[in-house]
Amino acid sequence: MQIFDAIIIGGGVGGGAAALSLATRGYKVIIVEERDWGGTTINRGSTSKRALLASAETHYRLRQLRQPVLPLSWEEMAAHSASVTMAANQRYGSRLVKSGVTTIEGHATFVDSQTIKVHGQQYQAKWIILATGARPRMLKFPGDQYLEHSASFLKSAILPKNITIIGAGIISFALASIATEAGSKVTIVQHNQRALGIFDRDLVQKLVHTLSDAGVDFKFDNNVQSITRLSTNDYEVNTDKTTFKTNAIYCVAGRIPNFEDLNLSAMGVRFGEYGIKVDEKLQTTNPHIFALGDCCDAPVPKLSNFAIYQGKYLGTSLGSVARFSIKYPVPALTVFSLPKLGQVGISVQKAAQQSDLEVKNVDLSQWQTYSRNGDNLAQMKLVVNKGSQQIVGAEVLSQDADYLVNYLVLMMQQHVSTDDLIQQLFAYPTQASDLYGIWQAK
Numbered sequence: 001m002q003i004f005d006a007i008i009i010g011g012g013v014g015g016g017a018a019a020l021s022l023a024t025r026g027y028k029v030i031i032v033e034e035r036d037w038g039g040t041t042i043n044r045g046s047t048s049k050r051a052l053l054a055s056a057e058t059h060y061r062l063r064q065l066r067q068p069v070l071p072l073s074w075e076e077m078a079a080h081s082a083s084v085t086m087a088a089n090q091r092y093g094s095r096l097v098k099s100g101v102t103t104i105e106g107h108a109t110f111v112d113s114q115t116i117k118v119h120g121q122q123y124q125a126k127w128i129i130l131a132t133g134a135r136p137r138m139l140k141f142p143g144d145q146y147l148e149h150s151a152s153f154l155k156s157a158i159l160p161k162n163i164t165i166i167g168a169g170i171i172s173f174a175l176a177s178i179a180t181e182a183g184s185k186v187t188i189v190q191h192n193q194r195a196l197g198i199f200d201r202d203l204v205q206k207l208v209h210t211l212s213d214a215g216v217d218f219k220f221d222n223n224v225q226s227i228t229r230l231s232t233n234d235y236e237v238n239t240d241k242t243t244f245k246t247n248a249i250y251c252v253a254g255r256i257p258n259f260e261d262l263n264l265s266a267m268g269v270r271f272g273e274y275g276i277k278v279d280e281k282l283q284t285t286n287p288h289i290f291a292l293g294d295c296c297d298a299p300v301p302k303l304s305n306f307a308i309y310q311g312k313y314l315g316t317s318l319g320s321v322a323r324f325s326i327k328y329p330v331p332a333l334t335v336f337s338l339p340k341l342g343q344v345g346i347s348v349q350k351a352a353q354q355s356d357l358e359v360k361n362v363d364l365s366q367w368q369t370y371s372r373n374g375d376n377l378a379q380m381k382l383v384v385n386k387g388s389q390q391i392v393g394a395e396v397l398s399q400d401a402d403y404l405v406n407y408l409v410l411m412m413q414q415h416v417s418t419d420d421l422i423q424q425l426f427a428y429p430t431q432a433s434d435l436y437g438i439w440q441a442k
């Protein structure tokens with residue numbers, strides 16, 4: 001039996017962040033990964049998605065400027081994405097080893113609440129951190145064996161001519177944008193009328209119209225009931241409203257936390273539909289066991305940035321004399337569609353339920369930063385505290401929503417005022433030099 005200070009199950013960005021922080025503090029750490037170092041983010045999530053998006057976005061931007069554009073080569077896009085992803089995966093694994101973390105490849109199971117087993121070998125530690133992530137939620141109906149998921153799209157060597165995506169959520173909009181720019185005809189099937197449920201309806205509607213104009217066929221209020229295989233790479237999709245043909249069907253209708261085969265009940269660890277129950281110190285109902293990232297039921301979105309933040313939190317707080325509760329900073333996320341949709345701080349939807357908040361609509365399309373790129377839809381909704389007039393949230397629809405959202409995060413988190421901004425000298429003309437105008441727009 002080998003003894004460690006901490007065992008981490010899951011080598012994604014959440015588990016990795018915890019391992020690196022604990023090792024830096026001199027703890028003896030072991031991390032177990034059954035599939036690939038860097039987990040979803042690096043191998044089948046944002047890294048591969050953004051590598052494919054790099055070409056799709058360039059294509060889209062040229063179209064916005066009314067330039068003639070050549071068709072994209074999926075073969076080149078896929079090769080680029082595969083090489084970026086492989087390099088990131090290798091760097092991730094070797095970074096853990098260089099930092100003094102013991103890495104083991106295999107499936108971990110519990111022996112008791114301080115001992116795990118991998119390939120028959122037992123390892124013991126005073127802390128066990130569960131960072132096992134999540135997997136796609138695959139729908140069940142006749143023909144569901146023909147469903148693929150986001151990872152198969154992101155790793156696909158060939159782009160089918162005609163694809164169907166089930167679910168109109170964050171992953172769906174990114175995949176649809178990439179596939180459309182790369183020349184595929186995309187159909188999105190959503191069971192109700194609401195796409196991108198957590199975002200402002202008005203901005204989502206604009207995004208839906210833009211994607212529709214680019215060729216995406218949205219089928220709202222359609223429930224897929226069956227899939228029939230007609231021939232190789234040729235399927236018929238039957239919904240409760242219609243029937244159509246397609247070459248591939250990707251199911252991106254949410255994700256399910258991974259914990260079923262860990263025998264958590266026997267360890268006294270409680271869990272539910274949304275993941276492993278944790279308190280404000282990310283401790284489970286067993287005092288030796290902690291959980292973070294996509295596998296845990298914490299009151300934050302299941303995103304890489306939150307998983308990393310939680311990993312760093314556990315890595316810096318475990319073993320400290322007075323353990324403090326996790327305090328989340330201003331949240332930010334972006335839908336990597338074309339154009340992008342970003343959200344920071346309090347959402348427009350939540351603002352509508354709070355009488356002390358108001359929403360201000362800012363049309364950015366005529367601002368030089370946006371008009372020079374042909375970013376004709378650029379729009380921002382600011383959530384403002386009526387009393388203090390402080391900006392506490394924003395949603396942005398623009399080619400560059402991701403950059404603007406990140407500037408706003410810094411400004412909200414640091415409570416930057418217009419007086420502070422006037423003291424700054426930003427390179428001009430840029431999004432940063434617009435910030436004073438945005439802060440005044442309230």
Ligand SMILES: Cc1cc2nc3c(=O)[nH]c(=O)nc-3n(C[C@H](O)[C@H](O)[C@H](O)COP(=O)(O)OP(=O)(O)OC[C@H]3O[C@@H](n4cnc5c(N)ncnc54)[C@H](O)[C@@H]3O)c2cc1C
Nearest residue numbers: 010012014034039040045046108132133293294302303304
């Ligand atoms: C297509 C897609 C795009 C995304 N894009 C973004 C984005 O742009 N921005 C963003 O912030 N988030 C994005 N996300 C979400 C993000 O990927 C996740 O929130 C993040 O990966 C969670 O990290 P994690 O460490 O909790 O889990 P994971 O990255 O899933 O890692 C968990 C690891 O645990 C391993 N594991 C599980 N069980 C065991 C076991 N018993 N023994 C050993 N190993 C085990 C798994 O193999 C896996 O590698 C995206 C997700 C997807 C699917």
Ligand SMILES: NC(=O)c1ccc[n+]([C@@H]2O[C@H](COP(=O)([O-])OP(=O)(O)OC[C@H]3O[C@@H](n4cnc5c(N)ncnc54)[C@H](O)[C@@H]3O)[C@@H](O)[C@H]2O)c1
Nearest residue numbers: 167168169170171172189190191252253254302333334335
């Ligand atoms: N840029 C980012 O930050 C980013 C990108 C991708 C993924 N993610 C993470 O991954 C998670 C999963 O992404 P996702 O897109 O799978 O989930 P999601 O929750 O964003 O979207 C799922 C969509 O599928 C719909 N749906 C559910 N059941 C359906 C059915 N039977 N038929 C048709 N539609 C159905 C839902 O109403 C929803 O619109 C996200 O919630 C997020 O945490 C983040």
